[in-house]
Amino acid sequence: MDTLECIKTRRSIRKFRPSPVEWDKVGSILDAGRYAPNAGNLQNWQFMVFLDEKKRKAIAEASAEQHWMAEAPVHIIICEKPEIQKQYYGIRGERLYSVQGMAAAAENMLLAAHALGLGTCWIGAFDEHAIKRIGNIPDRARPQAIIVVGYADEVVPTPGKLTLENVTYLETYGENIGRIKDIDAVLGFRSQAVMDTIEKGKEVINKASEHVEKESISFIDKIKEKLRGKKEE
Numbered sequence: 001m002d003t004l005e006c007i008k009t010r011r012s013i014r015k016f017r018p019s020p021v022e023w024d025k026v027g028s029i030l031d032a033g034r035y036a037p038n039a040g041n042l043q044n045w046q047f048m049v050f051l052d053e054k055k056r057k058a059i060a061e062a063s064a065e066q067h068w069m070a071e072a073p074v075h076i077i078i079c080e081k082p083e084i085q086k087q088y089y090g091i092r093g094e095r096l097y098s099v100q101g102m103a104a105a106a107e108n109m110l111l112a113a114h115a116l117g118l119g120t121c122w123i124g125a126f127d128e129h130a131i132k133r134i135g136n137i138p139d140r141a142r143p144q145a146i147i148v149v150g151y152a153d154e155v156v157p158t159p160g161k162l163t164l165e166n167v168t169y170l171e172t173y174g175e176n177i178g179r180i181k182d183i184d185a186v187l188g189f190r191s192q193a194v195m196d197t198i199e200k201g202k203e204v205i206n207k208a209s210e211h212v213e214k215e216s217i218s219f220i221d222k223i224k225e226k227l228r229g230k231k232e233e
Contacts, residue, residue, distance in 0.1 A: 013119030032112030119152030
């Protein structure tokens, strides 16, 4: 599938088949995370993979008791070291840039898994201290996200989405001031209103052409009749 199709068809999966995930696919998912954008190219992330059933159950328990998570045969915990970002970018690096980088890595993994025919779910609700104990994660590192991976055992319908016009402003923030009412026109595409006008114009031109053609044929026929009459005289 192409990139846009992958983005639009990805779903959060919460029911998984017991089938194991091929290790080469797990590697591809992790590698996709490695290519995510991050502040200063510090690549301040560590990816932990869990296959053991007992540890997966413990992770699910520590994640607000979402026991369905344990059904997924692969759990990936994305960690980061906030002090590294803080060293280069101060408090903004610690509190924002590090989170942004981990989120970008997580999204890359979700899309890569979907492209490989796998289902995933991004988990953000978990007890950090419990997760640290399960993964033996040191204090200098912080778990930012958990991604469960496996073969989906459900088909999730397309969720409702706000239109692009409802979430996009032009030049200034404001629902009435900056709201874009016709996104296609702004982006240089033909808006629906313009397309409707063009279609109506085509109809008018076609009808006019048909009328002119009929009149022309009728006029030519009349001339032919007159010419035939003169020849007969």
